[in-house]
Amino acid sequence: MSGRVPPGDFAGTSPHWLREPTDVNALVPALWSSTARKADGVLHVGGLAVPDLVADVNTPAYVLDEDDFRSRARAFRDAFDGYDVYYAGKAFLCTELARWVAQEGLSLDVCSNGELSVALRAGVDPARIGYHGNNKTAMELRRAVAAGVGRIIVDSSDEIERLADVAGQLGVVQGVMVRVTAGVEAHTHEFIATAHEDQKFGFSISSGAAFEAVSRVLGHAGLDLRGLHSHIGSQIFDTSGWEVAGRRVLALHARVATELGHVSPELDLGGGFGIAYTTQDDPADPAVLAEQITKIVTAECAALGIAVPHLSIEPGRAIVGPSMCTVYTVGTVKEVALDGGATRTYVSVDGGMSDNLRPALYDADYSCTLASRTSSAAPVLARVVGKHCESGDIVVKDEFLPGDVAPGDLVAVPATGAYGRSMASNYNHALRPPVVAVKDGVARVVVRRETEEDLLATDLG
Known part of the structure; x- marks a missing residue:
């Protein structure tokens, strides 16, 4: 031990949250x-x-x-009973794990042609696949539409037109969600906070771009607007961000119904729930998250005088992490x-x-x-x-x-x-x-x- 810091003498050299263990062999x-x-x-x-x-x-x-993965998948599925729970393929995806996702009753998010290929290879029902991404090519959109992907989350005006062309060429009506930014920044790293205005994802609600995007989608016979999609970030530990985001997104949902005559049947609230990487992290239980988010949405819909749409959630890293x-x-x-x-x-x-x-x-x-x-x-x-x-x-x-x-x-x-x-x-x-x-x-x-x-x-x- 010569030259090393004596036990207990680590002040100033370790982060404030890190404590010297009583048993260095034990797991947390x-x-x-x-x-x-x-x-x-x-x-x-x-x-x-x-x-x-x-x-x-x-x-x-x-x-x-495997047991841990399946139990976490079931915990979110059961806690968010009545929701569609989408597993985040970008977190980790392989053929075998995609099968576990389907077997446990979850839906699957993909954001590239490669992830879609893995999902289809695993036999995942395409109707239960959501396709994300801010720059989907015509080739990627054609593959997704031809495969029967249930919903494509559109992220730009260019993509709306591109997808409408593809749907028209294939003679199908494609389910669409419009990704919106609610101006809520989750308490997370700048690069994984995805609902503030200055970033590449989605259409801004406050600027009117989101309403315009919805109008554009409704103008295409080959696109079926299923609803709005909002995602406020990743590695989130509480539901406070959803109170403001939910209010703004549901207000837009209600405005679309009133002014454009379209009652969207669905709403995706995103997710991005956090996990414990170190002892400073304290993730919430899925049942608590479900109770609080449902309460937020139910109360806001009641205040707006609208029915609660069919809800989706995306736990993100919280299942496989x-x-x-x-x-x-x-x-x-x-x-x-x-x-x-x-x-x-x-x-x-x-x-x-x-x-x-x-x-x-x-x-x-x-x-x-x-x-x-x-x-x-x-x-x-x-x-x-x-x-x-x-x-x-x-x-x-x-x-x-x-x-x-x-x-x-x-x-x-x-x-x-x-x-x-x-x-x-x-x-x-x-x-x-x-x-x-x-x-x-x-x-x-x-x-x-x-x-x-x-x-x-x-x-x-």
Whole structure:
């Protein structure tokens, strides 16, 4: 322990919310999937010891807890009974998981031709697919319409005309939602707050652009206006933002009925509910969210004297985010001197920003644990970093790990189900990791690790 900060002497070097653990080997249950536990210091998920699990697939590897995913999907489905609950394909999507989504009674959001291909390959009913995106091409729209996608969320005047042309060419009437911005900024990172005015998504309610867009849709015989779509952001922990957003969106809904004679049968309230990445996060229970959002909508509709439309919700990362962890192997450990005589332990692992871009992109915080053994060493303040040639390649900015963490140890990071694999890249020509689904002591690779042959296949030499 020579040269390291003595236990309890981390003032000024760690964030205010991070507390030194009484047991550095213990898990914080709120951060992990429901089947995660430790036995003699070894992390188990889905009834399997993580060291045994990754021995067959190597590291880094994403470990997906099937029971946890399904239980979270059911929790939102049951809490929002009577709603359509749309799983966010952009958070993480593969063929097997898309089947789970359908089996648990959820609908599915996609926002690219590739995501649509996965959904169709999995046998998802196209009528239960919603298609997002701010710049859908004519090819993408044609594919979606031809496939029978239930609703396309239009995002610009150009897209309305483009979609009307496609629907006319195919001789169909296409269900449409109009995405609107309510001018409500959720308490989240600037780049994932999606309802303030100065951003690329949707039509502004306050400027009149949203009403004009609705009028434009209603002017096309090949487009069936199903309703308005509002999304106020991501990683949201309470429903306060929906009070103002709901009032503005429902006022527009009522105005459309009064002035244009169209009573839209549906309303999508978005979602983007938060999860616990660290102990500073306190996500709400789905049942509480459902009760409060329903109350907001019901009260506002009563005040406007209108019927409550059929509602949709999009939980976002809240279903898959906590259901996956990422396992790494430690390669190097070094101590770096900080101001005031303290030190920080830098733990380098065999992955990084190529398998989890969120810390570099959003300055996102994560937690981690030693996954392969127990330790009697005192905790040290550690920073887990990746192997890429970027100073911003940080996996976990601040966490306590045992002071004897060493090369060859396994470290696991919880809550990486959302956007980890989806945003994974080949930066530095890294090979994207596999996704291993675990359930009842059985592991299945549902997305294999990339190979050098995959990497070189598109390089024509």
